[in-house]
Amino acid sequence: MTLRIAFAGNPNVGKSALVNAIAGTRLHVGNWPGVTVEKKEATFTFAGEEVRLVDLPGTYSLSSYSIEERVTRDYLLNERPDVVIDVVDATHLERNLFLTLQLLELGIPVVLALNMWDEAKERGIEIDTELLAKVLEVAVAATVATTREGVGELLPTARRLAAARPATIAAHNAACRDASLAEARPHVARYGPLVDPEVRLLGEALHRDAAALVERVPCRWLAVKLLEGDVGAQALLDGTGEGLRKQIAEQRRRIQTLAGDDPATVISDGRYGVAKGVVAEVIRQRPIDRRDLTELIDRVVLHRWLGIPIFFAMLWFVFHTTFDGAQPFVDFINQVITGPVERWFLVGLTAIGAPGWVASLVSEGVIGGAGFVLTFVPILFFLYLFMGILEGSGYMARAAFVMDRFFHTIGLHGKSFIPMILGFGCNVPAVYATRSLDSYRDRVLTSLLIPLMSCSARLPVYAVFVAAFFVEWRSTVIFSLYLLGILLAVGMGFLFKRSLFRGEAPVFVMELPPYRFPTFRSLMLYIWEKLQSFVRKAGTYILATSVVIWFFLNLPWGVQNPGDSYFGRVAGTVAPLFAPVGFGTWQATGALLTGVIAKEVVVSTMGEIYTPEPKVAATPPAVAAEIAEIGRGFVAACGDSVVAILAGLRLLPAPAQAPPPSALAQRMRDTFTPLRAIAFMVFVLTYIPCVVTMAALGQELGWRWSAFAAAYLLSLGWGLAFLTYQGGRLLGFA
Amino acid sequence: MKTTRDLETLLQESEIAPTAQRRVIAQAIRDNTGHPDAETIYHLARQIDPHLGIATVYRTLKLFAEKGLVDRHDFGDGRARYEVAPESHHDHLICVRCGTVVEFARAQIEALQEEVARDEGFDLLDHRMELYGLCSACRGTRPRILDPPATAAGARLVRNLAQLAPGEAGRIVRVGAAEKLHQRLLSMGLVVGEVIRVERIAPLGDPISIRVKGTSLALRHPEAEAIVVEVVPTAGGRRK
Ligand SMILES: Nc1nc2c(ncn2[C@@H]2O[C@H](COP(=O)(O)OP(=O)(O)OP(=O)(O)O)[C@@H](O)[C@H]2O)c(=O)[nH]1
Ligand SMILES: [Zn+2]
Ligand SMILES: [Zn+2]
Numbered sequence: 001m002t003l004r005i006a007f008a009g010n011p012n013v014g015k016s017a018l019v020n021a022i023a024g025t026r027l028h029v030g031n032w033p034g035v036t037v038e039k040k041e042a043t044f045t046f047a048g049e050e051v052r053l054v055d056l057p058g059t060y061s062l063s064s065y066s067i068e069e070r071v072t073r074d075y076l077l078n079e080r081p082d083v084v085i086d087v088v089d090a091t092h093l094e095r096n097l098f099l100t101l102q103l104l105e106l107g108i109p110v111v112l113a114l115n116m117w118d119e120a121k122e123r124g125i126e127i128d129t130e131l132l133a134k135v136l137e138v139a140v141a142a143t144v145a146t147t148r149e150g151v152g153e154l155l156p157t158a159r160r161l162a163a164a165r166p167a168t169i170a171a172h173n174a175a176c177r178d179a180s181l182a183e184a185r186p187h188v189a190r191y192g193p194l195v196d197p198e199v200r201l202l203g204e205a206l207h208r209d210a211a212a213l214v215e216r217v218p219c220r221w222l223a224v225k226l227l228e229g230d231v232g233a234q235a236l237l238d239g240t241g242e243g244l245r246k247q248i249a250e251q252r253r254r255i256q257t258l259a260g261d262d263p264a265t266v267i268s269d270g271r272y273g274v275a276k277g278v279v280a281e282v283i284r285q286r287p288i289d290r291r292d293l294t295e296l297i298d299r300v301v302l303h304r305w306l307g308i309p310i311f312f313a314m315l316w317f318v319f320h321t322t323f324d325g326a327q328p329f330v331d332f333i334n335q336v337i338t339g340p341v342e343r344w345f346l347v348g349l350t351a352i353g354a355p356g357w358v359a360s361l362v363s364e365g366v367i368g369g370a371g372f373v374l375t376f377v378p379i380l381f382f383l384y385l386f387m388g389i390l391e392g393s394g395y396m397a398r399a400a401f402v403m404d405r406f407f408h409t410i411g412l413h414g415k416s417f418i419p420m421i422l423g424f425g426c427n428v429p430a431v432y433a434t435r436s437l438d439s440y441r442d443r444v445l446t447s448l449l450i451p452l453m454s455c456s457a458r459l460p461v462y463a464v465f466v467a468a469f470f471v472e473w474r475s476t477v478i479f480s481l482y483l484l485g486i487l488l489a490v491g492m493g494f495l496f497k498r499s500l501f502r503g504e505a506p507v508f509v510m511e512l513p514p515y516r517f518p519t520f521r522s523l524m525l526y527i528w529e530k531l532q533s534f535v536r537k538a539g540t541y542i543l544a545t546s547v548v549i550w551f552f553l554n555l556p557w558g559v560q561n562p563g564d565s566y567f568g569r570v571a572g573t574v575a576p577l578f579a580p581v582g583f584g585t586w587q588a589t590g591a592l593l594t595g596v597i598a599k600e601v602v603v604s605t606m607g608e609i610y611t612p613e614p615k616v617a618a619t620p621p622a623v624a625a626e627i628a629e630i631g632r633g634f635v636a637a638c639g640d641s642v643v644a645i646l647a648g649l650r651l652l653p654a655p656a657q658a659p660p661p662s663a664l665a666q667r668m669r670d671t672f673t674p675l676r677a678i679a680f681m682v683f684v685l686t687y688i689p690c691v692v693t694m695a696a697l698g699q700e701l702g703w704r705w706s707a708f709a710a711a712y713l714l715s716l717g718w719g720l721a722f723l724t725y726q727g728g729r730l731l732g733f734a
Numbered sequence: 735m736k737t738t739r740d741l742e743t744l745l746q747e748s749e750i751a752p753t754a755q756r757r758v759i760a761q762a763i764r765d766n767t768g769h770p771d772a773e774t775i776y777h778l779a780r781q782i783d784p785h786l787g788i789a790t791v792y793r794t795l796k797l798f799a800e801k802g803l804v805d806r807h808d809f810g811d812g813r814a815r816y817e818v819a820p821e822s823h824h825d826h827l828i829c830v831r832c833g834t835v836v837e838f839a840r841a842q843i844e845a846l847q848e849e850v851a852r853d854e855g856f857d858l859l860d861h862r863m864e865l866y867g868l869c870s871a872c873r874g875t876r877p878r879i880l881d882p883p884a885t886a887a888g889a890r891l892v893r894n895l896a897q898l899a900p901g902e903a904g905r906i907v908r909v910g911a912a913e914k915l916h917q918r919l920l921s922m923g924l925v926v927g928e929v930i931r932v933e934r935i936a937p938l939g940d941p942i943s944i945r946v947k948g949t950s951l952a953l954r955h956p957e958a959e960a961i962v963v964e965v966v967p968t969a970g971g972r973r974k
Contacts, residue, residue: 060918060921060922061917061918061920061921063917063921065914065917065918066918091948092947092948092949094923094947094948095922095923095947095948095949098921098923099921229913261926264913264916264917264920265909265916265920265925265926268920268921268925269925269926269927272923272925272928298933298934302934302936302937302943303937304935304937305937307936307937308937308938397952400952401936401941401943401952402936402937402938403938404936404938404940404941404952404954405936405938405939405940405941406938408940408954507914507915507918507957508941508952508953508954508957509915509918509919509922509951509952509953509957510951510952511922511949511950511951511952512943512949512950512951512952513949513950
């Protein structure tokens with residue numbers, strides 16, 4: 001039989017660190033069904049027994065007011081794990097016990113992991129773990145997730161408790177029916193002389209009128225939640241008699257009248273009362289409320305005048321290092337994939353006598369697609385490195401604190417800033433960066449606006465057109481496009497806030513955790529989790545698209561001119577749609593179509609279509625030499641990355657930039673006019689960013705939002721290009 | 735309190751030269767039944783005379799207050815409020831949430847005050863009494879009124895959290911948020927009786943960060959306004 005262990009706890013208590021310390025790379029990251037809250041699971045064998053760990057989302061309570069709370073509650077109620085490991089921050093025991101007391105009401109055996117034990121010791125907090133275990137009737141283990149101190153105890157303890165689980169549940173059920181037993185437990189879930197009798201009364205009624213329900217749901221927990229007026233608990237009552245509901249309403253009114261406050265407040269007060277009592281008993285030295293290092297850092301980082309400049313400096317550093325630092329690796333991967341790897345495959349395929357079209361499919365469709373996915377890996381590596389540091393250290397919450405006012409006006413959260421800015425580099429990591437936002441609404445809204453941030457892949461497109469048409473106005477034109485993107489994002493933000501997300505006012509209550517050093521191991525695990533999930537999920541999708549596109553370009557068999565392929569025909573068919581916006585040729589639409597795969601490709605497609613060049617034949621490789629070459633290339637890329645990062649920090653001179661293509665510019669002037677060029681660039685700015693972004697959106701928000709984003713971006717882009725082109729014509733431009 | 739006397743008499747009695755602008759401003763105050771602040775008076779007066787400047791309004795109000803034409807009140811929300819000096823004395827109830835001011839007069843209270851002054855050997859010249867709390871609208875469905883004062887003598891300063899300056903602390907008297915937020919605040923330790931301290935205000939003026947049960951929380955203004963506290967003295971606290 002499998003031992004099922006769930007990890008629960010408040011946010012920022014080191015729960016992930018603890019789960020990582022136990023499960024490591026065995027963790028599998030997915031989503032909870034129906035919601036985009038991350039679900040981490042691991043299954044492995046421990047001392048001859050199969051163990052399944054589930055990391056529940058961090059919550060402060062077991063109510064049903066946020067997705068995290070609902071996910072946690074539903075899992076505990078429906079799946080009934082064998083043991084709950086409740087991770088608490090030993091330095092903030094009182095507040096953490098608020099959740100613990102609710103977990104105890106569920107009747108599942110609880111192991112209390114007193115994490116951050118090192119910090120507690122440092123602050124002179126001494127907790128009598130034996131007494132705590134006795135008072136709460138739980139098992140207690142002191143842990144330091146970062147150094148794994150005490151972590152080894154958790155699983156054996158959990159196993160021991162699981163064995164005694166039937167007894168625990170029986171005791172729980174007995175206590176809930178028998179008043180004298182409940183009195184005998186001095187601390188657990190006592191809400192004072194006013195509420196306790198009501199809980200018991202309701203418990204009895206539940207056993208009487210909703211016997212089937214109480215078989216599934218712990219009755220004491222249910223009674224308390226119903227008295228609190230929790231909507232999720234009320235939903236469980238569906239199908240039971242009207243009498244029960246009346247009784248609850250009456251009991252709630254009684255508490256309200258007698259206590260002079262609403263039942264939820266009275267019960268929370270009671271819970272904190274118990275927590276205070278427990279803390280007073282088990283903590284030998286009261287903690288001193290001093291913020292030491294955190295207070296000092298905050299004084300600077302959140303300073304009235306320095307706060308914003310520091311935030312922007314930090315942002316600039318992340319942005320710059322992510323994209324410049326990753327570039328050499330991107331180039332390296334490109335070279336390896338299109339060079340040696342492709343050649344090896346081709347040679348291999350020829351050797352086994354595969355037909356020419358298979359070779360072409362593999363090299364262009366499969367290897368091209370896979371290579372393209374892999375080029376995102378270095379960028380995402382750097383991104384996740386910084387996100388991991390910013391989140392793990394506690395700065396991310398500060399960034400949100402500093403910028404919230406600004407973003408609040410367009411209906412967003414302060415934390416939206418980082419994803420939005422990253423969008424200028426590449427929309428893909430930006431979409432993934434929305435994970436740091438707590439509410440689904442914020443994540444959707446932010447992700448929908450990210451494509452309007454002109455990513456760096458769109459720059460080459462602008463560059464080609466600007467070089468051909470607006471040489472003197474180069475920077476003004478490009479800057480205006482970026483600005484247009486930002487203005488559109490603000491406008492659409494307002495619009496979405498008023499339409500799609502009307503009435504959903506998210507609350508902003510956020511903890512500012514103390515600053516901590518994220519450990520190397522936790523960072524690497526974090527990056528590993530995210531990268532492998534990207535390659536697996538987005539990768540498959542992109543690879544498939546790439547293969548499909550290859551077929552379109554190469555069917556019917558033997559096409560010589562891309563204009564005659566299915567691709568060219570499709571482009572030609574949709575081309576009239578683009579006549580009103582100024583670029584209704586199959587070449588232009590063809591470039592835009594491939595641009596859906598990646599914006600970089602717009603330029604290369606234009607290059608191929610407008611100035612075709614013959615393919616170079618494959619030469620037999622010298623595998624050993626090439627592997628050595630790849631190794632040297634990687635080392636060189638590491639060096640270049642460091643140079644690029646330092647150069648950006650002005651510590652080294654910048655490396656030379658590649659010159660823009662010029663033959664293409666000449667050909668462009670023959671087919672476009674300046675006005676048409678502007679309309680084209682506006683369209684490129686707004687229409688679907690690229691399949692990878694769409695895949696990321698699908699992965700993060702679901703395919704419906706991804707489709708919505710595609711539809712709204714296409715219409716917005718078309719509309720704007722139309723306005724630009726027709727407006728320009730009215731003003732007398734061609 | 736609305737006065738029955740006409741403008742001319744008012745200005746004459748206070749020995750104020752009745753220029754056109756002063757008349758307009760006096761009329762604006764007289765016609766408003768509440769306790770308007772300078773900003774409001776300015777807007778009211780502008781409806782009569784659109785050329786009036788805000789500086790004139792401030793200058794005139796200062797003159798009126800000096801001459802005893804109007805009474806100037808400070809109800810602790812950072813803006814002075816005015817009313818035409820009443821013929822008969824009254825006291826005020828002030829809502830700490832929405833700023834509503836209610837007038838009342840109780841003979842027993844007045845008598846008691848005079849008694850206190852007499853017993854202490856005071857010659858009573860004037861007095862002000864302001865009661866702070868939540869008006870019936872702001873109290874909403876929650877019938878709980880503020881706890882009785884801790885000590886009969888010590889007047890309690892009741893504020894909402896957004897009104898505290900960094901460094902100031904308060905004991906929570908009431909958490910008045912809507913259900914969802916209310917639950918969230920409760921689960922994060924914002925319960926009645928808890929002492930919390932405002933740590934800092936974000937560079938752009940919102941949100942604020944507060945210290946509760948040993949952790950720092952960030953709240954936006956609307957959320958902070960829903961939390962009513964009784965100001966407790968702190969060593970580091972400085973008033974704005
Ligand atoms: N000193 C110390 N730091 C720890 C300990 N456990 C975790 N941390 C650090 O605390 C920070 C937060 O840890 P996480 O594991 O991300 O916390 P979490 O509870 O998973 O937070 P959420 O993912 O927001 O729910 C990280 O920087 C960890 O390195 C510990 O026992 N001692
Ligand atoms: Zn008055
Ligand atoms: Zn009010």
